[in-house]
Amino acid sequence: MHKLEFNFGELSFNKFFPFFILIDPNLSIQGIGKSLAKIAPQIQITDSFFNHFSIVRPYLEELSYTTLVENQNQLIILKLKNDEIVLRGQLESLDQNLLFVGTPWFVSMEQVLDRKLTIHDFALNDPLLDLLHVLNNQNNTTQELKESLITIKEQSKRLENKSEELKRLSLVASTNENGVLFTKPDGTIFWCNEAYMKLTGFSKEDVIGKTPIEVGRTEFTDRESLRTMAELFFEGSIFDLEIVHAKKDGTYFWTRTKGQPIVDSFGNVTEYFAIIEDITLKKHYEESLKKEKEKYSSIIANMNLGLVEVDQNENIILANNSFCKMSGYTQEELIGRNAPKLLKIDAENKELNTRIENRKQGISDTYELNVINKNGEKRHLLISGAPNYGINGEVVGSIGIHLDITDQKKQEEQLYLLSLIAEKNLNGVLVCDKIGRIEWANSSFLEMTGYSLNELIGQYPGALLNGPETNPETLEYLKNCIIEGLPFSCEIKHYTKYGEKQWVSINGQSLYNKENEIIKSFAIIENITSRKELEELREELLESLAVSNKELEDYAHIVSHDLKSPLRSIHSLLSWIKEDNDKEFSPQTLSYFSMIENKVEKMDYLIEGILTYAKIDKIHITNEKIDSNEIIENIIQIIDIPENAQVVINNKLPIIRGDRFRVQQLFQNLISNAINHNDKAQCLIEIDCKESNENYIFTIKDNGPGISKEQQQGIFTIFQSYSKDEKSTGLGLSIVKKVVESYQGEIWIESELTKGTTFFIKLNK
Structure with missing residues (x-):
């Protein structure tokens, strides 16, 4: 699978992480998210990171770039100096820099409104949005409860009997869906509502007289959170924190515990009440969301697929770098343009129009589409499309992931064509897995052997088709070639399903993947019984x-x-x-x-x-080095050359390999013929040779009477003679041709009547 990679510009990145901080190795701030810049305008680019932020968690003895790098991939809590803003997130390496991605932690909507933040300043997938809604609801609940308590206080002034006051207060607390506890100033519980007992499984007897810490503590409860709650309690302060609470059956659940002191007219704490809200689902949701964010971020970071976001009119809002490469357009050329028109898709394309309608109906799907890129090239895209929703849940457009499968489609077409060729091949075709078991056979092979495809699949050809006369050495050769991935070619006897013996020729080789690993082998089997x-x-x-x-x-x-x-x-x-x-x-x-x-x-x-x-092809042939120059000169010395004849060697002739007797026969016959049949007053025979990388081409040229076109076809035929010389036997040129052919050479002539003849002899090196 190809490595995936996302490339984001700062604008796109701000959509997902509006509170990011980019830190260089010198601990200078090189970039901040737009929402963080809004609530902390004092931060300037190149400012020192630790001038504006302190690290609350984890505790670092040394504040340096190295310690920050060592604390990647864990929860980091930052506090903005000169402000109460806390950021929760994590550090990730980005080239030589460190990138902090996180979100602020607000405990009330007032904190958000005080900093003039709106919902658009948060990432749409930020769980804090849901949390702020919860906080707002809880604040409303707390406010209502406060108002109830004030009412109770006012009533308590008018009532002398405190028990009546507690009775009325308990009625208010009893109707709350969340767990409610009342404690004395020393922390011991003296009242709890039914909702608390339902949440924890404890009875009143299990709870009354004990402190909330004694009742709710588990081995999973964060000690630091317990310490914080205890300190705030004994200070007479309000507390609001998330903490694990025990159940009677030994399990636990996540709570949001909010405490509020009740004071008398002198400001002394007389009682404490706490609201315990079960936020287990929310915590699970946050954890799941965190994992999804991490997974999504990883996918984005490694994605090499084309990502495009369009509005309801199919106008491009966002495109990543991979899609730019795929389409040939820059981001500037894509943004705001109509995607179908830009990619030259027919407006009447039913496939695309159906998908667009599906998006508007909230339907996701996958389909293939042909487009034309900026360079005019036809590309085939696999598109996974999904509707894009606005903040109110309405469909505002769609998002598409694009994979260019043009090459794969071509390969599919080629494979289909090859499969047709293989199926229609008159010879048998076998495809085997990497260890030689049959995966597929064409109809010719089935007809050849008598087996059905089901009978062949999973079988080893050698084990299935060999018989008494099958050569075991050839079988071993085939086995080794397939295992080692080598091409193979052999002839072997095999047997059909019905015991019929056949001679077959087998040619094949292994197939490799991109990692150079053997994945299959194929073989073409030809029935050569008749030929054998x-x-x-x-x-x-x-x-x-x-x-x-x-x-x-x-x-x-x-x-x-x-x-x-x-x-x-x-x-x-x-x-x-x-x-x-x-x-x-x-x-x-x-x-x-x-x-x-x-x-x-x-x-x-x-x-x-x-x-x-x-005797030419019967006598023993020696293969020795022969100086052809010396051979010609010896011939000139031993044959009868008239006074009016001259034999000329135009250049230095080469040393060749062959049989000395045959080579002498060859040249002696040609030179003698040229002299004997010459009709000129001055007879001239010229001998030459040209050399190439593969052969020598000798020429024997005379100025004799020449040979007509009609006679040229038969001059090398045995006993064929066109000379008037009574001593001519018609065997000379037949002997010459036979000698040349014994060396796998060639001989031909060029001739014109009255102007002479040239014989060409090509001998291989």
């Missing part, structure tokens, strides 16, 4: 072909030997006949003999070429 059967058949055919090739090769050697032997004999016999009968044969006969010799030589070249072509 073909491969097995191919292997059988290859083995059979290898045997046949060996037999053919042996046969070729035998045939070539048997053919070459009579050819050599024929050539020798022709030579002997010509030598022995040189003068007896006519010129025509001698020309016939020459033709026979030429045919015999061509036949010999043809047999030799066939053997060479057949």
